[in-house]
Amino acid sequence: MAYPSDSTAMKPAHPPHTEPDWPALLHAKGLRVTQATLLVLELMQQAHSALSHEELERLVIALDASNKPDRVTLYRILERLCQAGLLRKVRHSDRSWRFALAQEQETGNFECTECHELTPLEADEKLSEAMALIGTYLKTKGQQAVPSFLNAQGVCAKCVN
Numbered sequence: 001m002a003y004p005s006d007s008t009a010m011k012p013a014h015p016p017h018t019e020p021d022w023p024a025l026l027h028a029k030g031l032r033v034t035q036a037t038l039l040v041l042e043l044m045q046q047a048h049s050a051l052s053h054e055e056l057e058r059l060v061i062a063l064d065a066s067n068k069p070d071r072v073t074l075y076r077i078l079e080r081l082c083q084a085g086l087l088r089k090v091r092h093s094d095r096s097w098r099f100a101l102a103q104e105q106e107t108g109n110f111e112c113t114e115c116h117e118l119t120p121l122e123a124d125e126k127l128s129e130a131m132a133l134i135g136t137y138l139k140t141k142g143q144q145a146v147p148s149f150l151n152a153q154g155v156c157a158k159c160v161n
């Protein structure tokens with residue numbers, strides 16, 4: 001007797017690997033785990049594309065939930081998540097900023113001081129070595145934090161000319 005190959009009886013309702021452990025990630029980055037922050041991360045994940053502050057605000061307003069974060073709170077959360085490297089800021093062609101979930105292989109952001117474009121710094125052996133070095137330096141100052149995300153500033157290739 002053959003069993004139907006598309007039987008879902010044995011499959012768990014939710015695949016265990018798709019949702020990142022946001023509270024643990026926030027904690028690891030030294031950020032407070034708030035309902036509003038988790039909400040933003042969840043909406044970002046559902047969007048599958050970069051969202052502007054306004055688009056995110058509209059999604060939040062449309063939610064049937066209490067204690068919805070207001071515009072200012074949303075903005076602060078977005079900025080904080082960017083600084084922590086969980087989100088990244090991308091300049092849209094209409095010159096507005098969009099926010100997207102950072103990919104795991106990103107180790108930092110390079111921000112141009114002229115055009116303010118943020119470029120993700122992808123994982124690289126040299127960068128990892130540099131971060132380890134910063135961690136070692138911090139330890140000599142009694143700080144145990146190992147930097148997990150690099151925020152670099154300078155002038156980008158487009159603006160340098």
Ligand SMILES: [Zn+2]
Binds near residue numbers: 155158
């Ligand atoms: Zn630039």
